[in-house]
Amino acid sequence: MLGIETQEGFGLGNQLFFYVTARCIAQDKGYQFSVLDPEHFANNMHSDCGLYFMDLDMGVPSKKEDYKKIYYEKETRLFAGNSTHDLTHGVYVTDADRHLFEVEDGTLLYGNLQAEAYFITHKAEIKEWLKVKPEYDCKEYSRENLCILHLRCSDYMGSPELYLRKRYWIQGMRQMRRINPDMQFMIITNDVQEANKFLPGVPAYNFDLAKDYSILKNARYLLLANSSFSYFPAFTSDTVQYILAPKYWARHNVSDGYWASEQNIYKGWHYMDRNGRVFTDEECREELAAYKKRSKKYAGVNQKPAGMRLRMMKLRARYIYKKAYLGKIGRGAARRVKKFSHRG
Structure with missing residues (x-):
């Protein structure tokens, strides 16, 4: 059996990564699968309503004492002068952990678990696992001339190394209008008041959890924040044609070439840098590989400065x-x- 804890306090995006990665690896290894604490799914700082709009199979019931081993996904951290956090804990720059594919039966799994390498071969199954119930599947905003922006405000706002600048969104909308000059925009956010200040004139909404999730899933065009919440709506979408996200992900504002993390370079996505230039996922991977070879900073990963x-x-x-x-x-x-x- 391979088990996970959704862990109280984690957002739905993180929890779905835990779930999908562990379930896929369990299936590949022929193990049973278990979620130890299903009551914590979608119960966190953003929502306390639970995962009412999906029927997730939580696997076989289990307790911590049922597991022989605990496996923590490997971590690679780059200490950088971006913030107290990045100096103390380091920037999370980890790529896929190949040892994760070798975990033994009877293991409880912890980690970030956001690399597509862990689950990409199961895409069709994942779309079934994460299917939104028809009564909650909002398709009202799925139009050829509408781009949905996903703004992560509130909890990101006190971290300038993380919180995307207004310039990113302006450049992103400009890029979307290159695709369609008649493109219109709408914001899904966790803080409508801040979004209205940030991008006045662009309608902003914070519906219930199911509606926010399904609007992202059914969009034709997505301009995304560096937030895990939007990943699985985009991954399971049958309608999305173009996805634009911040290059370097969680350190878009400050990176000189590293990704926070490498796990967040996703197949078929496009990424925009601070100058408004757009790159494919393949270009981002090639550029990162070259950076890791030449960068003195990256050569010092996992080494605290003194x-x-x-x-x-x-x-x-x-x-x-x-x-x-x-x-x-x-x-x-x-x-x-x-x-x-x-x-x-």
Whole structure:
């Protein structure tokens, strides 16, 4: 038996990666499969309604003591002067863990588990496993001239190394209009108020969990944040024609070539850099392979900085945060001036 815990507090996107990866590997190995704590599925900081819009098979019931071993997916971390987190814990830059395919029967599995290599051969089955119940499957916003933006606000906003800048979304919409000059846009987000400030004029919604998920799944065009929530709606979609996501994923704003993480380069997706240039997934993989060979920074993975190097990294992290803070103040002031001038 191969088991997972969905783990209280994790978002639905992360939990679905745990589930799909473990179930696929169990099937490949001929093991039984189990979710130890199914009550935690879709019960977290974003939602407490459970996974009411899918009928997921949770496998055979089990307890922790039923397992002989615990396996933690390998981690590769790059210590960088982006934030206190990246200096203390390192940037998660891990690729697929090939040893995961060799786990023994009776193992409890933990990790990020977001590499397509773990499950890509089971795509047709996964689409059946994650099928949205018909009564919750919203197709109202599936149109040829509508691009759905998925903005992750709130919990990302205090992390300038992670929270995507307005420029990313403006460049992304510009790219979508190259595909279709008549393209319209709509936002799905966890914070409508912030989205309205961020991209005024683009309608923003936070429906219930099922509707948000199915709108992403049934979209024709997707402009995505660096959030795991949007992955499986896109992966199981029968309608999506073009997916655009941030290059370097969780470190789009600060990376000099590394990905956070490499697991988030997905087949058929397109990725946009900070200058608005668009790359295929194959181009991103080739570029990353070259970066890993030449980069002195990457040569030091899993090595914590010390001495002068650490001090310089701390200075850079402070600069990034101060710049973001001052930028936020400036944008707020500009909004207030604009609002006041319109009243006048």
